[in-house]
Every structure is written in structure tokens, then in C-alpha cells.
């Protein structure tokens with residue numbers, strides 16, 4: 145007999161798909177351009193930090209191995225407040241109290257939506273966008289409204305149009321605009337300064353929260369424009385999300401600067417999500433951010449840049465020239481798309497790439513499962529739009545030699561296909 149709860153689970157379990165990336169992570173291939181895993185980490189530094197922590201356990205073990213405040217331990221919040229102020233020009237009117245520590249920035253993205261969304265609330269974002277944000281919007285009852293993006297990322301003119309259409313045709317002012325301004329996931333694009341300013345202007349003018357997800361802010365090979373958050377002097381319009389996952393280690397720790405109106409319910413939410421983020425991990429990262437990051441991250445950046453350079457060269461040398469690639473100045477990803485809109489990168493992955501030992505993430509994964517879109521052709525409101533002709537290629541985890549071999553292989557397979 146089947147117990148009734150088996151067939152009676154929450155509705156979302158029926159329409160939310162398994163994450164394409166987590167599914168793909170289970171596939172073993174020799175040439176891995178799949179998930180955005182860090183492939184160069186300051187391991188020796190973390191060894192030193194762990195020895196130091198081991199000593200601290202002698203005296204403070206009961207605190208280090210215990211629960212801590214839901215919003216994060218004060219010393220780490222102070223360290224990070226100082227850092228985002230000095231490095232990113234972020235104003236924190238309440239100092240460390242404007243920082244919220246989370247269990248990964250993924251928890252913060254999910255929690256923000258949990259705090260913001262009423263049924264059918266509209267969230268604006270680029271098409272394609274980070275799937276860890278796209279899918280929870282739908283899961284939590286919101287409506288995704290996507291705008292076209294180009295090789296520089298989200299285009300403010302379409303965002304402006306999306307706000308107008310949402311107000312006129314859906315009778316709703318959007319609740320938030322989501323943007324990954326630095327070396328975006330999945331496209332690897334970095335927003336030019338002019339677009340950043342315009343997006344901030346739109347957010348303030350229409351009183352919409354801007355969620356700036358700066359996961360790759362420290363993984364940069366050139367100087368990039370200021371964070372949008374740096375324009376938000378009153379800490380009112382931008383939720384600024386950062387993570388240690390790319391710039392330190394995947395210890396499941398995110399840190400955000402949040403407007404006060406969001407901070408209070410967000411801490412309430414987090415209290416029910418996890419009580420607190422691991423105190424031990426916060427202690428480890430407090431030492432890393434206060435003593436080591438600026439000394440050691442540069443070595444990792446050299447490794448990533450070499451991989452980026454190799455991937456760029458191999459796309460240019462071997463991929464069909466009728467395709468387009470982005471030009472990442474940092475982060476972990478390239479985006480390549482064939483201009484033939486009929487190309488199905490998901491089918492090509494299953495039928496051709498994986499059997500040839502190559503893995504990437506098909507572009508479809510970064511489109512919403514339902515919702516609305518603004519078309520670049522007629523600037524009108526349409527249903528959900530999914531394009532199948534793109535692919536995300538991650539260079540972070542694979543050596544230059546493997547990139548050279550795997551990308552040549554993939555390029556030649558694509559040449560045959562077109």
C-alpha cells in the first residue's frame with residue numbers, strides 16, 4: 145500500500161525540475177567544462193589557518209564548536225564590513241550591522257525571495273540568468289520576467305521597458321531586478337559602468353529592489369567598474385551579495401550588505417532555515433579575510449587567467465566561426481552560441497559531446513521554466529522564451545592542457561554539426 149503522502153507532496157515537487165547542473169555533475173568525462181567549481185584554492189593558507197584554529201580550540205573550543213548568532217559572528221561581520229567599504233566603496237550606515245552572514249550566497253538568494261515574494265510578484269532578470277535564482281522565483285510563487293542580454297550583460301533599456309509593461313499589462317510594479325554584474329554566470333559578461341548607473345537609477349526611480357549578486361567580484365584579471373552597491377549611499381535600494389566560495393573556499397559562507405527593511409525579516413527567515421551558519425567556518429574565514437586574502441588570491445588568479453586565455457584561444461581556433469562567444473575578464477565561464485537558432489545544445493551534449501568525453505552545461509538550463517519575457521524584436525510582452533543554441537563552458541576546474549585537448553575536440557564536433 146502507498147502511503148497518501150507519497151502522492152500528495154507539495155505542488156512544487158511536480159513542476160520544479162532537478163537542477164541540470166547537479167544532474168550533470170554526476171556525469172564523468174575526461175574533459176570537464178561543466179559546473180563552476182573552483183580549481184585553484186589557497187590550500188596551504190587554509191592548512192595554516194586550521195592549525196591556528198586547532199590551537200584556539202584549547203582555550204575557546206566550547207565557543208568555536210557551538211551555535212552562534214543567526215546574523216553571523218561579530219568579528220567576521222566587522223572584518224567584511226571593513227573590506228567591502230575599502231575595496232568596493234560600499235557605504236554601511238550601521239557598520240557591521242549592515243552585514244548578514246549566510247550559509248552560502250545561495251541561501252541568501254533563496255531567503256531574499258522568501259522574504260520578498262507574494263503570489264505573482266514580478267522579478268526582472270536577464271535571459272539567460274543564474275539558474276540558482278531563476279528556479280526559486282517560480283518555486284516560491286513569483287513570476288519571472290526576462291529581458292534580452294548581449295555580450296555586455298543585462299540591457300537597461302529593456303529593463304525600463306519591462307518595468308513599464310509589468311505596470312501596464314500585469315498591473316504590478318516588479319518587486320526586484322536581479323543582476324550578476326561582474327563576470328556573470330552563465331555568460332561571463334561584465335556590466336559597463338554606464339549600464340550599472342542606469343540600473344541603479346531605474347531601481348531608485350521606480351522604487352524597486354536591485355539584487356546585485358557579485359559572486360565573482362574578486363575573480364578578476366583586469367580592473368572592472370564599481371559595484372552598483374557603491375552608488376547606494378543610504379543602503380536602501382541594493383541588496384549586495386557576496387560569497388567566499390570563489391574567492392576563498394567552498395565553506396558554505398556568503399556575506400551580504402542588506403537594506404535594513406530587508407535585514408530584519410531576513411534574519412527572522414534564516415533563524416528558521418538554519419539557526420546559524422557554522423561558527424567554525426566563520427572563524428576560519430575571519431582569519432582568511434583579515435590576514436591572508438590579499439597576499440594569496442593573486443596566485444589563484446594567475447591560474448584562472450591562464451585557463452581563461454587557453455579557452456579563449458581554443459574557441460577562436462576551433463569553434464565554428466559563425467558562432468559568438470563572450471569575452472570574460474574574470475569569473476569562471478565562457479558562453480558560446482551558434483547563431484543558428486535551431487541548434488539544440490542539450491541534444492548535442494547527450495548525443496555527441498558526452499559520448500566523446502566532453503561535458504558543458506547547455507544554455508537551456510539558465511532559462512525559467514515558466515513566466516514572461518520582453519522581446520527585443522517588438523519590445524512587447526510574451527510568454528516564456530527558451531533558446532537552445534547556447535552553451536556555458538567553465539574553465540575554472542580544468543588544466544590548460546585539458547582545455548586545449550577538450551576544446552579542440554568539441555570545436556571539431558561542432559564544425560561537423562554545422
Ligand SMILES: Cc1ncc(COP(=O)(O)O)c(C=O)c1O
Nearest residue numbers: 248249250274329359387389398
Ligand atoms: C552567480 C552566482 N550566485 C550565487 C552562487 C551560489 O554560491 P554559493 O552558495 O556557493 O555562495 C553561485 C554559484 O555558483 C553563482 O554562480
